[in-house]
Amino acid sequence: MDHYIGKKLEGRYEIRELVGVGGMANVYKAHDVLEDRTVAVKILREEFAENEEFLKRFKIESKAISVLAHPNIVRVYDVTFTDRIQSIVMEYVDGITLKEYIEQQRVLKWKEAVHFTAQILRALQHAHDKGIIHRDIKPQNVMLQADGTIKVMDFGIARFNHAEPITSTDKVIGSVHYISPEQARGEMTDEKTDVYSVGVMLFEMLTGSLPFEASDPVSVAMKQISDKPTMPRELNPAIPEGLEDITLRAMQKNVSLRYQTAAEMLRDLEAFKQNPHIQFEYKYLINESPTKFMDAINKSKQNAALTEEKADMAVAEKKKAPVLLILAGVACVLLVGVLILAYFFLQGLGGTEIPVPDLIGKELAAVKVDPNLADITFVENTAYSSEYPAGTIMQQDPVATGSNSMKSTGTMKITVSKGPKEVEIPNIYLMSIDTALKLLEARGFTNYAIEANPENDPEINDDYVTDAQPAIGETMAVDQLLIIYVNPPAKMLDVQNCVGMTYEEAKIFLEEAGFKVEYEYKASSEKKDKVLAQSAITAKKYSTITLTLSSGEEESVNVTVSVPMPQEATGSHTFHAYVDGVMMEGGTLTCYPSDRATWNVSLTGKTGSVTLVIRIETEDGLFAYANFTVDFDKETYTENWVKEFPPEEPSHPEEESSAPNENPSLPEEESSLPEEDSSLPVGEEESEFISEAA
Numbered sequence: 001m002d003h004y005i006g007k008k009l010e011g012r013y014e015i016r017e018l019v020g021v022g023g024m025a026n027v028y029k030a031h032d033v034l035e036d037r038t039v040a041v042k043i044l045r046e047e048f049a050e051n052e053e054f055l056k057r058f059k060i061e062s063k064a065i066s067v068l069a070h071p072n073i074v075r076v077y078d079v080t081f082t083d084r085i086q087s088i089v090m091e092y093v094d095g096i097t098l099k100e101y102i103e104q105q106r107v108l109k110w111k112e113a114v115h116f117t118a119q120i121l122r123a124l125q126h127a128h129d130k131g132i133i134h135r136d137i138k139p140q141n142v143m144l145q146a147d148g149t150i151k152v153m154d155f156g157i158a159r160f161n162h163a164e165p166i167t168s169t170d171k172v173i174g175s176v177h178y179i180s181p182e183q184a185r186g187e188m189t190d191e192k193t194d195v196y197s198v199g200v201m202l203f204e205m206l207t208g209s210l211p212f213e214a215s216d217p218v219s220v221a222m223k224q225i226s227d228k229p230t231m232p233r234e235l236n237p238a239i240p241e242g243l244e245d246i247t248l249r250a251m252q253k254n255v256s257l258r259y260q261t262a263a264e265m266l267r268d269l270e271a272f273k274q275n276p277h278i279q280f281e282y283k284y285l286i287n288e289s290p291t292k293f294m295d296a297i298n299k300s301k302q303n304a305a306l307t308e309e310k311a312d313m314a315v316a317e318k319k320k321a322p323v324l325l326i327l328a329g330v331a332c333v334l335l336v337g338v339l340i341l342a343y344f345f346l347q348g349l350g351g352t353e354i355p356v357p358d359l360i361g362k363e364l365a366a367v368k369v370d371p372n373l374a375d376i377t378f379v380e381n382t383a384y385s386s387e388y389p390a391g392t393i394m395q396q397d398p399v400a401t402g403s404n405s406m407k408s409t410g411t412m413k414i415t416v417s418k419g420p421k422e423v424e425i426p427n428i429y430l431m432s433i434d435t436a437l438k439l440l441e442a443r444g445f446t447n448y449a450i451e452a453n454p455e456n457d458p459e460i461n462d463d464y465v466t467d468a469q470p471a472i473g474e475t476m477a478v479d480q481l482l483i484i485y486v487n488p489p490a491k492m493l494d495v496q497n498c499v500g501m502t503y504e505e506a507k508i509f510l511e512e513a514g515f516k517v518e519y520e521y522k523a524s525s526e527k528k529d530k531v532l533a534q535s536a537i538t539a540k541k542y543s544t545i546t547l548t549l550s551s552g553e554e555e556s557v558n559v560t561v562s563v564p565m566p567q568e569a570t571g572s573h574t575f576h577a578y579v580d581g582v583m584m585e586g587g588t589l590t591c592y593p594s595d596r597a598t599w600n601v602s603l604t605g606k607t608g609s610v611t612l613v614i615r616i617e618t619e620d621g622l623f624a625y626a627n628f629t630v631d632f633d634k635e636t637y638t639e640n641w642v643k644e645f646p647p648e649e650p651s652h653p654e655e656e657s658s659a660p661n662e663n664p665s666l667p668e669e670e671s672s673l674p675e676e677d678s679s680l681p682v683g684e685e686e687s688e689f690i691s692e693a694a
Helices: 052-066 098-105 110-129 191-207 217-226 241-250 262-274 296-320 323-349 364-368 433-442 503-512
Strands: 013-021 025-032 037-044 076-081 086-091 095-097 142-145 150-152 283-285 292-294 353-355 377-383 393-397 405-407 411-417 422-424 448-452 465-469 475-477 482-486 492-494 516-522 531-534 538-540 544-550 557-564 573-579 582-591 598-605 609-618 621-631 636-642 689-692
Touching: 013 037, 037 052, 052 076, 052 086, 076 516, 095 098, 098 142, 098 191, 110 142, 110 150, 110 191, 110 241, 110 262, 191 241, 191 262, 241 262, 262 433, 364 377, 433 448, 433 482, 503 516, 503 531, 503 544, 557 621, 557 636, 573 598, 582 598, 598 609
Parallel strands: 377 411, 448 482, 516 544, 598 689
Antiparallel strands: 013 025, 025 037, 037 086, 076 086, 095 142, 142 150, 353 405, 393 411, 422 475, 465 482, 492 538, 531 544, 557 598, 573 582, 573 609, 609 621, 621 636
């Protein structure tokens, strides 16, 4: 059994079960006993706890997601980084990943794919507005709830736009089936790389397959850089043409031809939802040359050229046609004309002239049994109407004006009402009011009113939809009044200055004022849990105030000493590191000194200084080779002396002080170590190591 299950972290998070295993961390379902809620706790796996790269990625994720607050992004409640555990406490999402849903459904309905994609784009635009690029957008990192709500998660390799340039270890990062060409090449990435990944996800949802597949990840990455994807409509002809246009533009390899922002792609999706028959100007020419855009002017020219070419071909064919065929065609036309004239002539012979009857508002069933109208032929159409009940006539041709007349055996076109058009109210919960209105208008709703809730809900963004009347999911006429309730902006309040208080005191003050309280520790010699700083002095009611608390311990510092290797030494030698006369744990290096310029020895401490001595092991004993003073207060070190190689005599510990000799170039002679030191085992490790100095 996992050793975290059953434990209580930070005195409040009871770990219940393991719900997910990732590349660098495990995710647990837990209960927050203080807030009485279910949460997800992401804990860095123990084998990576001392790996600087994984620690960096884990901290980046916590930093990135903690500044985000959006209904389509998993929320963060708490972050803990200690020597013992590194964890992120997040909102618990009860659902499945979008990847699992795609595998279940194989091919998604295009309306469903558009609904999911729009939510992902809203989440990404919020992150991009905060300067955060996700860089690992894929369906495995998107959670799907039962109500169709999307939650984007896992910002483990996110990057801030203002961060330093990527390093060599960052060059190809992300999932190869979804990474952009610039990611695959190891180039700098921005928000357009996330847009490309969304395009790949949309392609997968619509077609049931990935655009690029290969036997190994490197080959997939190469295809991302150079290959063209199959046209989505070739794989699924049911995809509307406009949606194919959007998908292909998002997946453009040339970033200048791609959507420049998530909001830009979202605008086209909204336009498509309002008119699924829309065709965008960025149609793609598929030929031997690279993919190109063709604007509306070029399309018009091309269509004109094609029309002219077809006309020329038709003329040529006509010139070649036999005379008999031409005469036969003329005869057919004359015959049809004669038949049409005969029909109207015969029609006019029957019946008498009568005033045009006024049928507007009458029930069709009653009109059909009226003996006065029995000889009239009715051509029926239907249309929605809130003014006329279903089954009643709402339009007629010819119209009844009092002076118009028609044959009693004539024909009348009528339009019969289907009643008011009723549509299901779409799920606009937690949408911005602007987006919600666009969706409602696209569904045909024309009559709505916007009202604010009496109080602000801190869990929901300002001006986001909280409810509707009639309720979401119900069916109503599109012109019936729909009331939309939105979350009003919270009022700004002064925040009590809690610096200098204990955490418990500050928590009482802030919670009574209507704020939520979170905390983080900072290394300090001040009393433990004393408030050193707070995140705001004014804030919205119900918002979260983060308190910085003293850990009660001074922060440790690390000093790395660069020990020069004796280049004149031949063969393999073993070096030992001693701190204040005590051999460092794992402080042994066996190597060919001529193969490396230095040996980096890293020491950790808080205050004061220590003496680092490097000894060389030979058949005659241990010989002092170098002496350094490490100052943790200044975070520096001083080289006291380094002896020439080979040493002439074994070292004497009492002669290894850092005090310089009268002749610095000739260090004092040193004797062998005491007998118990000479029996120390020789290590085989050649990597750098860290010592915890007293």
